[in-house]
Amino acid sequence: MMAVTEAQVWDWLDTVPDPEIPVISVVDLGVIREVQVAQDHVTVTITPTYSGCPAMAVIALDIETELAKNGIGKLDIQTRIAPAWTTDWLSEKGRARLEEFGIAPPQAAGGPKRCPHCKSKRVEKISQFGSTPCKAQWRCQDCMEPFDYFKCI
Amino acid sequence: MDAAQKPLFEFLLRQGDNALVLGHRTSEWCGVAPILEEDIALANMALDQIGQTQLWLGYAAEVEGAGRSADDLAFLRDVYDFRNLLMLEVPNGDFGRTQMRQFLYDAFQVPWLTQLQNSTDTRVAEIAAKCLKEALYHLDRSSHTVIALGDGTAESNKRMDEALAFLWPYSGEVFVDDETDHAMATAGVAPLLSEIKPLWLETVQTVLVQACLTLPEGDYAQKGGRTGFRHTEHLGHMLAVMQTLQRSYPGATW
Numbered sequence: 497m498m499a500v501t502e503a504q505v506w507d508w509l510d511t512v513p514d515p516e517i518p519v520i521s522v523v524d525l526g527v528i529r530e531v532q533v534a535q536d537h538v539t540v541t542i543t544p545t546y547s548g549c550p551a552m553a554v555i556a557l558d559i560e561t562e563l564a565k566n567g568i569g570k571l572d573i574q575t576r577i578a579p580a581w582t583t584d585w586l587s588e589k590g591r592a593r594l595e596e597f598g599i600a601p602p603q604a605a606g607g608p609k610r611c612p613h614c615k616s617k618r619v620e621k622i623s624q625f626g627s628t629p630c631k632a633q634w635r636c637q638d639c640m641e642p643f644d645y646f647k648c649i
Numbered sequence: 650m651d652a653a654q655k656p657l658f659e660f661l662l663r664q665g666d667n668a669l670v671l672g673h674r675t676s677e678w679c680g681v682a683p684i685l686e687e688d689i690a691l692a693n694m695a696l697d698q699i700g701q702t703q704l705w706l707g708y709a710a711e712v713e714g715a716g717r718s719a720d721d722l723a724f725l726r727d728v729y730d731f732r733n734l735l736m737l738e739v740p741n742g743d744f745g746r747t748q749m750r751q752f753l754y755d756a757f758q759v760p761w762l763t764q765l766q767n768s769t770d771t772r773v774a775e776i777a778a779k780c781l782k783e784a785l786y787h788l789d790r791s792s793h794t795v796i797a798l799g800d801g802t803a804e805s806n807k808r809m810d811e812a813l814a815f816l817w818p819y820s821g822e823v824f825v826d827d828e829t830d831h832a833m834a835t836a837g838v839a840p841l842l843s844e845i846k847p848l849w850l851e852t853v854q855t856v857l858v859q860a861c862l863t864l865p866e867g868d869y870a871q872k873g874g875r876t877g878f879r880h881t882e883h884l885g886h887m888l889a890v891m892q893t894l895q896r897s898y899p900g901a902t903w
Binding site: 544546547548549550577578579580622623624625626627628629633647649 | 686687689690693694696697698699700701703704771774775776778779780782783786789790
């Protein structure tokens with residue numbers, strides 16, 4: 497087998513979708529902190545998003561499946577909790593895809609910048625939690641559509 | 650386990666058991682909360698607490714070094730081995746009482762975890778930093794809910810007043826330092842809880858004023874949960890439900 501490079505592993509990981517928000521990859525999500533390749537042995541270090549997020553177990557399994565498909569048999573997935581995951585680690589590509597998908601990307605100001613549908617800035621919070629721990633529910637006061645906001649932590 | 654490690658193990662059980670018991674109690678609202686948004690919020694809060702439990706009890710199990718896992722500690726210990734606050738094990742009561750309890754706990758967790766970030770034990774500092782991010786928005790949410798209900802209708806104000814009166818005698822236990830706390834303070838692992846009390850009280854007072862509620866006067870404290878000396882009769886019933894699967898089918902996984 498040809499020697500695998502770290503860049504190649506990053507590319508493969510970028511095809512693994514987030515199980516709950518499949519429009520972004522686990523790389524976009526920022527949970528992949530490090531990839532190390534030593535001969536044919538690959539170590540992937542991931543940092544969990546929310547401590548109780550049930551998607552983390554699925555993410556580890558999906559990574560294993562994707563890398564196995566590309567011929568990686570010796571894989572270690574390590575979990576690192578510090579520094580704690582932050583929404584600052586979401587990629588620019590990921591942010592843009594979230595908005596296209598109808599989820600307002602996180603903002604340091606603590607609320608969505610605009611409605612992901614009609615782009616109005618007149619938005620209001622409905623609930624601090626949405627369909628997953630990482631999202632809150634907001635509503636646009638112009639188009640009246642409710643939407644998910646990816647919370648900033 | 651080395652005798653010198655015992656206070657740390659005890660300390661970690663206290664953190665983990667608080668998160669676990671509150672997480673389980675909160676999960677009891679799943680499917681029966683007053684409105685859909687609250688149902689989802691409560692389920693997510695429970696999920697955060699259970700996630701935090703895994704971090705604390707996972708580290709506790711490592712420190713113990715007896716081959717037990719976080720799951721073993723959660724599902725195979727009995728009442729007297731639990732080290733959670735009594736306030737967290739008593740039944741939820743109505744929605745208002747659940748929110749008041751969450752608020753009283755969050756108002757403690759935020760200054761507590763903030764200071765634990767400076768722990769001389771790096772693992773404790775790392776777990777605290779992770780949990781603090783969640784505790785901050787829990788406090789944001791629970792304080793807003795307490796204010797909305799306290800400053801709501803005559804009925805909601807009455808219920809919140811009753812909730813506060815019910816929970817207040819349990820809140821004192823949080824800040825009573827014992828041998829374990831002194832050992833942790835000496836080792837620089839954690840500050841004394843009595844040092845956290847003024848910070849907690851400041852948040853509680855600020856929010857209660859806005860919620861049109863009065864801080865109860867008595868300082869009688871029900872104690873025994875965090876030391877394991879005496880739990881309420883409710884914890885055994887809660888564990889019977891929470892642990893039934895592992896007790897009936899030992900080692901079951903999915």
